Amino acid sequence: MARKRITPGKIRLAEVAKLAGVSPITASRFFRNPDALSAGKRARVESAAKELGYVPNLAARALASQRTEVIGVLIPSLTNNVFSDVLRGIYDTLDGSRYSIQLANTRYSILQEERLLRLFLAQKPAGLIVTGINQTADSRAIMETVDCPIVQIMELGPTPIDMMIGFSHFDAAKAAIGHLLAQGYRRIGFLGARMDPRVQRRLDGYRAAMTDAALFDPQNIVTTAIPTSVTLGGTLFADLLAKAPDIDAVFCVNDDLALGALFECKRRHMAVPEQMAIVGFNDLEFMASSEPTLSSVRTNRYEMGRNAAAMVIETLEGRRPTEPVVDLGFSVIERQSSARRG
Amino acid sequence: MARKRITPGKIRLAEVAKLAGVSPITASRFFRNPDALSAGKRARVESAAKELGYVPNLAARALASQRTEVIGVLIPSLTNNVFSDVLRGIYDTLDGSRYSIQLANTRYSILQEERLLRLFLAQKPAGLIVTGINQTADSRAIMETVDCPIVQIMELGPTPIDMMIGFSHFDAAKAAIGHLLAQGYRRIGFLGARMDPRVQRRLDGYRAAMTDAALFDPQNIVTTAIPTSVTLGGTLFADLLAKAPDIDAVFCVNDDLALGALFECKRRHMAVPEQMAIVGFNDLEFMASSEPTLSSVRTNRYEMGRNAAAMVIETLEGRRPTEPVVDLGFSVIERQSSARRG
DNA sequence: CAATCGCTTGGTAGCGCTGTCAATATCGGT
DNA sequence: ACCGATATTGACAGCGCTACCAAGCGATTG
Structure with missing residues (x-):
């Protein structure tokens, strides 16, 4: 028979809730939607969390909520300056937000891209940023059925999977x-x-x-x-x-x-x-x-990264961009x- | 009272186990340590998993096992060619392995680095690759108590936190x-x-x-x-x-x-x-x-990335590199x- | 004054997997 | 044929959090 697997020093949500004198679920709400709490409890949970140095366990959250706060990014190259500028824009925008980035390198292969896509999707990302408009038919089909925001970057095409930002x-x-x-x-x-x-x-x-x-x-x-x-x-x-x-x-x-x-x-x-x-x-x-x-x-590479990330976030927060296709132009x-x- | 939250189409480990005619825990072992199974069951689980297109749920695994298969990488810049070469080496090595990469940009700030380090460590990474030897005292203290492999890259110094690879x-x-x-x-x-x-x-x-x-x-x-x-x-x-x-x-x-x-x-x-x-x-x-x-x-930047990632993996697999400090030299x-x- | 409404809060169960230990099967040696 | 040792397999509970529903509560309404 399995024995209790107690993690001794670890601070869990339950500890925070106890110190704050609320139920765990209320404490949980504080981190997800603070506005739903009364001002008093909100303050109590906040100070309790700070006092204990509570850090949420993302794995538990992902398991319970059936979604993650990871945005997958697929680019063809890590060394090409063009993509590092885009990446910088993405990181700058997502840094400080609740979302984190999962980056993968397709090495200019759409087969590799499809493989990575399946890998990503299996973990239910919050959003996806993919390069270009030339995916395999399977990749496209997969992405069209997934229900997370997807932004295609770097170029424009006639049939966006979801959103699109780039130039001609x-x-x-x-x-x-x-x-x-x-x-x-x-x-x-x-x-x-x-x-x-x-x-x-x-x-x-x-x-x-x-x-x-x-x-x-x-x-x-x-x-x-x-x-x-x-x-x-x-x-x-x-x-x-x-x-x-x-x-x-x-x-x-x-x-x-x-x-x-x-x-x-x-x-x-x-x-x-x-x-x-x-x-x-x-x-x-x-x-x-x-x-x-x-x-x-x-070409406006940094802005492309920034905007792509912003479009994903806005969609996730329910403020879907009015214009799903953005032409950043060139000069x-x-x-x-x-x-x-x- | 809460009702069953059944996920209809989803293939879980239990489904694979059932199809293979083994217990879930045996199926679980197949993915973690296939050698522990008899050849017959191994084959049965393998084909069942393939037939169902089973993909493990990483969040559940992380929650149950109390560890992740994410290697955190902290670099000061995304645009500097030097780091993109290193990164490429890291990605090339980890690609195809069970490990994934969590990348963060410190922007040459050791305060930012400390913040990101705490963020990473809260999620129990499998390993850590950090740039250079100039961390804040707190960063160092934190890293010294953490029990995952850590490689400092880009330069050499007298007091490695754990492992080190670079040149003078x-x-x-x-x-x-x-x-x-x-x-x-x-x-x-x-x-x-x-x-x-x-x-x-x-x-x-x-x-x-x-x-x-x-x-x-x-x-x-x-x-x-x-x-x-x-x-x-x-x-x-x-x-x-x-x-x-x-x-x-x-x-x-x-x-x-x-x-x-x-x-x-x-x-x-x-x-x-x-x-x-x-x-x-x-x-x-x-x-x-x-x-x-x-x-x-x-300077051997790509090799630095490759080796750093390899050192982390080897340590995780119990084959700790005999030499924890590697001088890659220059010419x-x-x-x-x-x-x-x- | 009872019925209704909206807001806040709590209880319960379960997300999918693995750690631990126990049980069973297998095997060589005597 | 018996014994202990080793290789396989299984049972159980629980990782920490959140979805869902329900209940409490004061305010509003007819």
Whole structure:
């Protein structure tokens, strides 16, 4: 026969209730919905809890209430600056709230994403923040039946699972090319790495802009599945020059590639922007202080994280955002590397 | 009187046990210690669990067993590349294991760190990974009484709380200065930002090396509490040149500052390394592909994360690492930016 | 004055799992 | 065939909290 498993020093809700002279359930209510208590009891429970240094047992709460206060976050990469900015926004918003974060790394694999999703959902998260709109059919189906707030971040699409915050990568790339065209550049190359769905859409935007201007030439495109890096930017740019020596500008799908291309230009004593204009994407901090300064497309990553977290919290608190789809936009930042031609 | 709160569709351990024709406790053991079952029952429980798609309820497990399978990770910054590499190592190691990660951002504040530590510890984590050796006295005291594995990462110190993995920032900085001295540079400046404890120790290493060489001059040091950035690197370097126009080299406490200094040199048409040698710290990826390539001190951040997580797991599994303190070392990577003088 | 209403408070049972110990099955040795 | 030792299995209670219902209570109403 099992004996009593008493935990000696531990302060439980019952202790707090006893000291406060109320029933455990009343003490419990104090932590969940203090307004439901009379002022007197509220004060008594509060001071009792403080005096005993009571800390609720989250496992017990989760078990009894059948829900947790964990918000699951699925991102494709931990090292990409883009996601660390988003993450920072999420953490900044959730920090100090009752919610905590469960973070997982899909490594750009939607299969991995599906696996992690099942893992998360099994523990009944309070909310979910997932990256992008390209989930497996199963993932989508699962998420559509789950009844917790879900925010898709990083990009916009026609059929949100629940809520959505991001911007149009297609439009952003198109605007970047529009800028280069307006500056007088004509033979604009494209450098892409990783080629995840969002990068793919930037390529689509490039293609559309160039086609509209009757300047599209597939020879001017160099892409790879390899993860991005500054070094890779240099390599891809060299490849591009080999394929299309006559280009006068290059659009890079991210700033690391742009920086790599810039260094490669320097190595070849190729003047930027006189002989080669460069435009990046994301507008990381260093773009403004390179020599020459590098043009880019600014995206609002930190705000995306903040808003995504805020949308989840608001929904959980019953104040569902009036607009479930938020376009954070972008802006083309024009710097020396794409100064007007001639 | 309370009525049955039955959860209709949910698969519990009891269902699995019934289908497998064993008692619930035997099924429970299958998930915790399969070797304790006979081969027959093991197979039966396994297939029953698979057939029903059983997923254990972690909250119930945590409540019943009085412990969790969460490893708490406290790092000072989410955006700093250095920490994202470490994090990646931790996630890569813990991914696929039974353990999950609870990540929190101390924002370089040891008070914040203490607060988060109390928060974590209240939920009885399986293990803890904390950054550095400069905790508040209270934090230290708390951690010393807790009985879960704790790994301090990023740097080494004389009195580990439990386990420790990192390298000597003092020695690493000293080695970098030693390299510059060996290359023939004499008036070596120092650029520091953020000035957290580890950066402080790099400054100590710089001071020691310069003093040993009888070349120390406080005029050659520029530091700020502002968080680091490439732009800041340019600004600080300009400040340094204003204070000490005769320097022939600069040691930057991280690679972002080094890159900023490089750009500032370019802006001033100052040849690197002929007129100004530059050495950074951490050896981020871009250092190898800048123009000129930038020397740096390579640190093993990813390995640090991997090992820290592995040390926690090993301890939890009863295979405590024989050596609780691991020095991962560093290496000075000599590139164009610090080529031999003259 | 009884009936009704809304607010606050309490009682009871149970969330799904595992720690502890007891019971049983198995096995080798004599 | 008997004994003790070891390997498996099971029973029971309880981890700490909250959902649900009911009861108490004063105020309002016809």
